[in-house]
Amino acid sequence: MQAVVVHEFGGIDRVSVDERPVPAPGKGEVLVRVGAVAANFVDTIVIAGNYQFKPQLPFTPGKGPAGTVAALGEGVTGLSVGDRVLAMAEIGGYAEYALAPADQCYALPASMSFEEAASTSLAADTAWFGLRERGRVQPGESVLVLGATGAVGIAAVQLAKAFGAKVLAGVSSMAKADLVREAGADAVIDLSRENLRDSLRDQVQAETGGAGADVVLDMLGGDIFDAALRAMAWRGRLVVIGFAAGRIPSVKANYLLVKNIEVSGLQISDYRKRMPDLARRCFEEIFALHGEGKLHAPVFRTYPLSQAQDALAALLDRGVKERIVMTVETNA
Known part of the structure; x- marks a missing residue:
């Protein structure tokens, strides 16, 4: 062969x-x-x-x-x-x-x-575990997807929408906004704005009535991760999936305590090995949503x-x- x-x-x-x-x-x-x-x-x-x-x-x-x-x-x-x-x-x-x-x-x-x-x-399985298992997303919550134009990001936008969430898609350039809107994003967050530390939070709060994002999926890391922490809602959950921006960020634990927020990581292959039944349920739902036209490759x-x-x-x-x-x- x-x-x-x-x-x-x-x-x-x-x-x-x-x-x-x-x-x-x-x-x-x-x-x-x-x-x-x-x-x-x-x-x-x-x-x-x-x-x-x-x-x-x-x-x-x-x-x-x-x-x-x-x-x-x-x-x-x-x-x-x-x-x-x-x-x-x-x-x-x-x-x-x-x-x-x-x-x-x-x-x-x-x-x-x-x-x-x-x-x-x-892509879809990583997004599913980030939303369902690590992020525990609920209908009506807001989900911020960082790196939303990548394969995992587009899948996350579609899945979060299918799960009944309000979806905020973070993009590196507004020239890519149509791509995430077509995937179902309710709002687009511009990650190229100056003073990202404040501008990301301000955009997210404007779209959530000042509450912030309940769930954040972060494929980027670096300064974007730091800014996203400030844009989270009370009891928000941020899921670390990758570091495409280059720098691996760190978190001060007192910040988690003061805001009552969680930061967790996702290594998808571990779930397939350690929790195969959950991985099978993941793919069954992905395939079902594809058949219903709610998830596109x-x-x-x-x-x-x-x-x-x-x-x-x-x-x-x-x-x-x-x-x-x-x-x-x-x-x-």
């Missing part, structure tokens, strides 16, 4: 497309014939060797491939060869065939293509697997707005 292989850690120039043997599923595993897999920023961190775990070299990167079940390992029940699934593998997805734990394979609805499933994975651009390096370069190009999805020609 064709597979993207990393022989040494480094930049995306270190990846190559090689011929590799088709792996055999072990106990509790499923072999998936890949139809599509998203290129995720976290994959470039894994390729660089800077992720929280380092795969043994050589390895094939790629999280969350979508495809059909090709073979079942010992002890696997509830799945059959030929089933269409989203397989939340940690690595190995950039290939014609990939292994995944059976309890992290989720049956796809007929309405969702492999490309849509791949585009949705690691991010707009994506496709590349064949053979052009993996080009796909990764497009992923790292800040001018590219679409989600990058690699397809396997033989499975089209």
Whole structure:
């Protein structure tokens, strides 16, 4: 089979497309014939060797491939060869065939293509856990999504709206305002204004009658995180999801006490491993909302697997707005 292989850690120039043997599923595993897999920023961190775990070299990167079940390992029940699934593998997805734990394979609805499933994975599930589990959002509350034009951000806007919240979408430029409005945002928060420390709070309070945001999802960190803390409502919950702005912020605990607010973190893969039943419920709701037309897969651009390096370069190009999805020609 064709597979993207990393022989040494480094930049995306270190990846190559090689011929590799088709792996055999072990106990509790499923072999998936890949139809599509998203290129995720976290994959470039894994390729660089800077992720929280380092795969043994050589390895094939790629999280969350979508495809059909090709073979079942010992002890696997509830799945059959030929089933269409989203397989939340940690690595190995950039290939014609990939292994995944059976309890992290989720049956796809007929309405969702492999490309849509791949585009949705690691975005909608992250947003779901940020809102449902860590943020405990309730109907009628206000949700501030920072980095709202990214894949997780757009999913969070759509999901928060579906959950009955008032959605405030934070954007780096008002030129991107239409994108988040189309996703369902009730208001747009301009993160490019001067004196962000005050301007972010003032915008949020103007949209919430002075109350502030009940839930904040932060994919950015840095100065934006600092400003968002000041824009939170009493008993507000801020969920740390990433640090795309660069600086990892810190919090003074007395500020949490005085405002009665919470700051928590979200590492999505831990939930799939530690709470698989909750992860399954997450995907069931995501797929149901997609079927109801309340959740749309991010707009994506496709590349064949053979052009993996080009796909990764497009992923790292800040001018590219679409989600990058690699397809396997033989499975089209």
